[in-house]
Amino acid sequence: MKDKLEKIKSESIVEIDNVENAQQLEEIRIKYLGKKGELTQLLRGMGQLSPEERPLIGQLANEVRDQINDKIEETAYCLKRKDLEKRLRSEFIDVTMPGKKKQLGNRHPMTKVLNEIEDIFIGMGFTVVEGPEIEKAYYNFDALNHSKYHPARDMQDTFYITEELLLRTQTSPNQVRTMEKQKPPIRVIVPGRVYRADEIDATHSPMFHQIEGLVVDKGITMANLKGTLDIFAKKLYGEKTQTKFRPHHFPFTEPSAEMDCTCSACGGTGCRICKYTGWIEILGAGMVHPNVLANCGIDTEVYSGFAFGMGLDRITMLKYDISDLRLMFENDKRFLDQF
Template structure:
């Protein structure tokens, strides 16, 4: 038995010095010291020894176990340091290299246009008013003088929650809410998301953005409307921009008009952007209908006002020469990076 123990000692010295990794070291530890290991098998035969031999062999076995454990621990430390040095070499960092620049994002083109338009109207004394996107049909239609049989109120054109509640089709309900809460003078713009039952294509989407304006005060005229929008157009598209108003029909304004601006690319000569016409339609406008003022408890004999509304996507597409509305919603970084 003594010879077997000395043999284990020699095996441990020889083999443990040859191990190359932690897995191999653990395999040898189990082979030598485990429950079914070489040393354990030898010790199980100690019951066959005489009482004189047993203490001698037990002492020797304990010495060998201690030596093997110390050898295993020593090799474990060696392998840890070896792995650490390899990792340090592989992961070495050259601190003299220039740092990696983090990519800097930018505002979405719709946000950029909205901010620009807001600043223009802030400069003319307007403030921002907001309202709910899920709206009462009363605010969205009735209070705006839209008759019950108007096509816009059909299920094919409007998203209904129930017969009395809709997803707002315009931000005009904000104007009604403002006039019901506040007596003139009123000077607001109301940007926001709106919903209409449209198929999405290059020029239409069931979800888009509008920005509308409202001014109500004494002695407000069509001249004030035209002057305000002329200043707006020149600030947004350039000082050489001209405006043109064409008669139109809206139920909540009377008289009503659509406003065109001279093409800011060709200055009215005709090009691809303006489809060769020299003019680009950008918004609808008009004098607030007396019925709308009455509905908001504002006396139309004392006060008058004007309102206007434009699609934010349309303005962005015109100004940035974007051909497909869907690009504004797809979050394609290749497209968005152009507007940094």
């Protein structure tokens, strides 16, 4: 048995010296020291030895086991060192080289224009309010003086979820909600996404953005409306911008008007953007209809107000001379980098 122990020791040492990786080393450990390993099997036969031989062979077996273990641990350490050195050589980084500059995104043109418009109206004493995009038909139509058979309520114009719930077609419902919760004086603007059943083309989308405004107080007249919107246009497009109002009809305002301003591209002389008229329509407005005020519990004998609404997408296209609405929704970095 002594000779067998010496043989196991010498053979295992030779095999360990020739290993190339940790997996081979583990296979050798199992081969000699595992539960079914050669050294383990040999030790199970010690019961056949005489009492005099047993301590000597036991001591020798322990020495062989320790030597093999020590050799395995030493080799494992050397393999780890070699692997680390190899990785350090292959993963070398030259810290003297300049780093790669991260590309930062730009603010979307509509976000820039929205922030600019908000700043203009906040500077005139307005506050910004928001509300739900899934709206009740009452707030979207009834409270805004839309008759039961108004064309805007048709299925082909509005995305209905149920008979009483829909995707809002305008941000005006938040004007109603504000008037219900807040007593005059009221000065708010309401930006947000709105939805209408429309085809997708260069100037239309089923989802677009609006900014609406509302002022309710004592003694509010059409002159206040015109003065406020004239200041807004000059702040947005330049001090030389002129405005004019054309009669129109909206269910929730009376009288109603659409506002044009001189083309920011040509200054009013005429160009392809304004179709050579010198004017561009930018919003609709009017005095809040007494029915709308009454629906919100506001005394129409004491208070009056004006409201206006504009398409943020259209305002942005005009400001930056963007010809196709779809460009603003495609997330194309080549387009966005221009702003």
